[in-house]
Amino acid sequence: xxxxxxxxxxxxxxxxxxxxxxxxxxxxxxxxxxxxxxxxxxxxxxxxxxxxxxxxxxxxxxxxxxxxxxxxxxxxxxxxxxxxxxxxxxxxxxxxxxxxxxxxxxxxxxxxxxxxxxxxxxxxxxxxxxxxxxxxxxxxxxxxxxxxxxxxxxxxxxxxxxxxxxxxxxxxxxxxxxxxxxxxxxxxxxxxxxxxxxxxxxxxxxxxxxxxxxxxxxxxxxxxxxxxxxxxxxxxxxxxxxxxxxxxxxxxxxxxxxxxxxxxxxxxxxxxxxxxxxxxxxxxxxxxxxxxxxxxxxxxxxxxxxxxxxxxxxxxxxxxxxxxxxxxxxxxxxxxxxxxxxxxxxxxxxxxxxxxxxxxxxxxxxxxxxxxxxxxxxxxxxxxxxxxxxxxxxxxxxxxxxxxxxxxxxxxxxxxxxxxxxxxxxxxxxxxxxxxxxxxxxxxxxxxxxxxxxxxxxxxxxxxxxxxxxxxxxxxxxxxxxxxxxxxxxxxxxxxxxxxxxxxxxxxxxxxxxxxxxxxxxxxxxxxxxxxxxxxxxxxxxxxxxxxxxxxxxxxxxxxxxxxxxxxxxxxxxxxxxxxxxxxxxxxxxxxxxxxxxxxxxxxxxxxxxxxxxxxxxxxxxxxxxxxxxxxxxxxxxxxxxxxxxxxxxxxxxxxxxxxxxxxxxx
Amino acid sequence: xxxxxxxxxxxxxxxxxxxxxxxxxxxxxxxxxxxxxxxxxxxxxxxxxxxxxxxxxxxxxxxxxxxxxxxxxxxxxxxxxxxxxxxxxxxxxxxxxxxxxxxxxxxxxxxxxxxxxxxxxxxxxxxxxxxxxxxxxxxxxxxxxxxxxxxxxxxxxxxxxxxxxxxxxxxxxxxxxxxx
Numbered sequence: 001x002x003x004x005x006x007x008x009x010x011x012x013x014x015x016x017x018x019x020x021x022x023x024x025x026x027x028x029x030x031x032x033x034x035x036x037x038x039x040x041x042x043x044x045x046x047x048x049x050x051x052x053x054x055x056x057x058x059x060x061x062x063x064x065x066x067x068x069x070x071x072x073x074x075x076x077x078x079x080x081x082x083x084x085x086x087x088x089x090x091x092x093x094x095x096x097x098x099x100x101x102x103x104x105x106x107x108x109x110x111x112x113x114x115x116x117x118x119x120x121x122x123x124x125x126x127x128x129x130x131x132x133x134x135x136x137x138x139x140x141x142x143x144x145x146x147x148x149x150x151x152x153x154x155x156x157x158x159x160x161x162x163x164x165x166x167x168x169x170x171x172x173x174x175x176x177x178x179x180x181x182x183x184x185x186x187x188x189x190x191x192x193x194x195x196x197x198x199x200x201x202x203x204x205x206x207x208x209x210x211x212x213x214x215x216x217x218x219x220x221x222x223x224x225x226x227x228x229x230x231x232x233x234x235x236x237x238x239x240x241x242x243x244x245x246x247x248x249x250x251x252x253x254x255x256x257x258x259x260x261x262x263x264x265x266x267x268x269x270x271x272x273x274x275x276x277x278x279x280x281x282x283x284x285x286x287x288x289x290x291x292x293x294x295x296x297x298x299x300x301x302x303x304x305x306x307x308x309x310x311x312x313x314x315x316x317x318x319x320x321x322x323x324x325x326x327x328x329x330x331x332x333x334x335x336x337x338x339x340x341x342x343x344x345x346x347x348x349x350x351x352x353x354x355x356x357x358x359x360x361x362x363x364x365x366x367x368x369x370x371x372x373x374x375x376x377x378x379x380x381x382x383x384x385x386x387x388x389x390x391x392x393x394x395x396x397x398x399x400x401x402x403x404x405x406x407x408x409x410x411x412x413x414x415x416x417x418x419x420x421x422x423x424x425x426x427x428x429x430x431x432x433x434x435x436x437x438x439x440x441x442x443x444x445x446x447x448x449x450x451x452x453x454x455x456x457x458x459x460x461x462x463x464x465x466x467x468x469x470x471x472x473x474x475x476x477x478x479x480x481x482x483x484x485x486x487x488x489x490x491x492x493x494x495x496x497x498x499x500x501x502x503x504x505x506x507x508x509x510x511x512x513x514x515x516x517x518x519x520x521x522x523x524x525x526x527x528x529x530x531x532x533x534x535x536x537x538x539x540x541x542x543x544x545x546x547x548x549x550x551x552x553x554x555x556x557x558x559x560x561x562x563x564x565x566x567x568x569x570x571x572x573x574x575x576x577x578x579x580x581x582x583x584x585x586x587x588x589x590x591x592x593x594x595x596x597x598x599x600x601x602x603x604x605x606x607x608x609x610x611x612x613x614x615x616x617x618x619x620x621x622x623x624x625x626x627x628x629x630x631x632x633x634x635x636x637x638x639x640x641x642x643x644x645x646x647x648x649x650x651x652x653x654x655x656x657x658x659x660x661x662x663x664x665x666x667x
Numbered sequence: 668x669x670x671x672x673x674x675x676x677x678x679x680x681x682x683x684x685x686x687x688x689x690x691x692x693x694x695x696x697x698x699x700x701x702x703x704x705x706x707x708x709x710x711x712x713x714x715x716x717x718x719x720x721x722x723x724x725x726x727x728x729x730x731x732x733x734x735x736x737x738x739x740x741x742x743x744x745x746x747x748x749x750x751x752x753x754x755x756x757x758x759x760x761x762x763x764x765x766x767x768x769x770x771x772x773x774x775x776x777x778x779x780x781x782x783x784x785x786x787x788x789x790x791x792x793x794x795x796x797x798x799x800x801x802x803x804x805x806x807x808x809x810x811x812x813x814x815x816x817x818x819x820x821x822x823x824x825x826x827x828x829x830x831x832x833x834x835x836x837x838x839x840x841x842x843x844x845x846x847x
Contacts, residue, residue, distance in 0.1 A: 602783035
């Protein structure tokens with residue numbers, strides 16, 4: 001009986017979504033305040049029913065209700081409670097339910113938090129989000145019902161894919177979906193602005209914090225996936241250019257472009273058409289990602305159960321949402337007034353460069369991801385695009401982006417005298433080239449790549465420090481800094497600062513681990529020791545240890561530096577009892593400057609095992625950089641100027657009349 | 668008019684992409700009709716991966732049903748397929764031979780030390796020429812060759828336990844029965 005309640009709740013949520021999509025929007029056209037005001041309560045209603053549906057499915061997993069097909073396929077009585085919960089989104093149907101729930105949550109958040117939004121704008125935004133929700137709810141109910149029953153009821157469930165029985169992967173999808181779906185808010189704001197024809201600085205200001213938060217979640221989600229791949233797959237890699245990874249990376253790149261171009265639109269009124277197009281693109285790319293992952297058109301190691309009927313449904317949905325929004329864009333864009341002009345050397349022009357580079361990269365990732373499909377569709381044969389192509393592309397474009405990233409924040413809006421800018425950048429340039437050359441010299445590392453990476457990171461860091469000094473020149477001491485941080489616009493600046501430092505850290509991590517990691521395969525007898533990069537690895541043997549729902553071959557390796565034991569590592573090979581799938585669990589000793597990483601290979605008889613030993617310098621910097629980037633985004637999103645229209649009006653009152661009215665319309 | 672057309676560009680680009688995706692839905696990336704099915708396996712003679720001085724050729728396949736697996740160390744999907752091959756090898760139900768495709772000998776040998784060696788032997792196809800003869804599009808691919816050296820089945824993409832259970836093993840049993 002309870003699972004049927006879940007299904008009814010989904011149907012009711014669909015009804016709510018339909019009302020939310022139609023009534024408030026019509027209300028804005030025929031100017032009926034009651035209809036406009038309906039947007040918020042209906043959004044709450046929709047979220048309430050989605051929450052019930054989600055709770056029902058979770059309950060079915062917790063009580064092992066195998067009469068529900070989805071639970072029978074992916075649940076199991078032996079599954080630890082945490083993974084019973086994460087099993088809810090462990091496969092197609094449930095993860096789609098999570099997707100819709102998160103869409104409902106974002107809608108709820110907009111309806112509650114965007115209090116300074118005029119009622120009509122709110123109505124349009126919620127209505128667009130309602131339309132998206134209709135599509136996904138129909139998809140769920142028509143092709144992927146998570147509450148479908150099975151008879152006869154199996155005695156035991158098929159269990160959750162052992163790969164997913166891991167903490168990192170339990171929270172990776174929710175984070176990622178928060179990002180994907182969060183981009184729908186920027187999309188809805190853009191559509192609302194196109195419908196009303198008012199693409200102004202106010203629109204950009206409303207969109208910015210939402211876009212930032214969605215982008216932060218996307219950053220965290222991608223970083224979690226990469227961290228998981230690193231410790232779980234057992235071969236030390238952290239990014240594979242798999243189609244599913246690319247599906248999450250493309251919206252991230254486009255959203256990175258969007259948060260920068262939104263800044264230009266808000267501050268200078270320029271790039272309006274481009275910004276609105278980017279906002280449409282970001283969410284379109286996350287929908288495209290959904291299609292690629294769930295339709296089975298590309299092969300990937302992240303295999304979702306694929307089904308052409310589902311693929312066709314999503315494709316139709318893409319046509320309606322993306323095609324419709326781009327058509328609206330084509331109709332409205334010619335009427336969008338041109339924004340403020342800017343000089344050939346200005347912050348605008350550098351941010352334009354940033355946007356072009358990011359979009360070119362996005363397009364190349366898209367091309368690489370779809371190339372196998374293109375070849376197949378035109379009958380040219382089958383290909384797979386691998387590491388080398390993507391890596392070459394990145395190594396080509398990222399340095400350019402970083403050079404711009406260093407100069408951008410030091411450049412003035414509108415126009416900057418080249419000589420003056422050169423003067424400001426001179427010292428940073430000198431420091432970074434020196435640092436790079438020192439690192440690249442034969443007696444230090446002897447690696448040109450490492451030298452370039454260090455030069456680029458130093459460039460970012462030194463230009464950021466230079467900008468900070470400039471900013472704090474008239475605000476002495478720690479008090480000045482705190483005042484600046486808590487003032488309007490302060491957190492935007494420090495958020496940018498932190499995120500860009502994150503990029504510097506990330507670049508060092510990626511380059512150093514690629515250039516200097518050391519690995520060794522060895523056959524080891526219990527008691528035997530092997531030297532690697534100044535560490536001595538002593539293999540103590542492998543024991544059989546039972547886990548909650550798996551058997552583990554539990555290895556023990558002690559790592560010494562000199563006579564001191566620095567780490568006790570336990571690489572494992574687990575065999576999960578239900579799906580009898582072997583899984584590796586690497587033994588990792590994490591450190592700021594290096595990881596020591598051991599994974600267990602195969603038993604070779606007589607207690608001997610093959611082992612893979614790694615020394616991975618600076619690998620943590622990859623995720624440390626991501627944490628900085630995400631923290632910077634959050635800091636910027638928390639800037640009081642996005643939330644505090646009251647104080648803003650008071651400021652406006654003291655400015656000249658023309659400017660005041662312009663600003664008031666922004667608030 | 669050209670002004671308006673300019674703003675239609677994104678829509679047109681998207682529609683082209685949608686057309687491609689539509690076409691993609693009717694294609695299965697894992698299925699390629701192989702012209703080689705039911706034809707004698709292309710002749711080859713390569714050095715063995717582990718013993719470069721010994722030759723592996725299709726003569727080695729004669730008289731038994733053989734699973735011929737194309738793999739490489741640079742292939743992500745091969746890594747996920749590997750445990751399945753290891754399990755299949757332990758059952759002893761079919762002789763597994765490998766074609767190590769466009770790879771480096773040392774890397775491939777290390778891979779087998781590390782993840783285990785399910786293969787009776789591997790042919791080392793450094794420049795991929797034998798792969799071309801066999802119509803290999805990408806790794807991993809798996810062929811089933813019968814006792815007479817005729818290709819009976821080709822699977823593209825990683826093997827899974829389900830595929831081994833539902834497709835590979837029944838076919839192997841059937842082939843063994845027919846001329847056993």
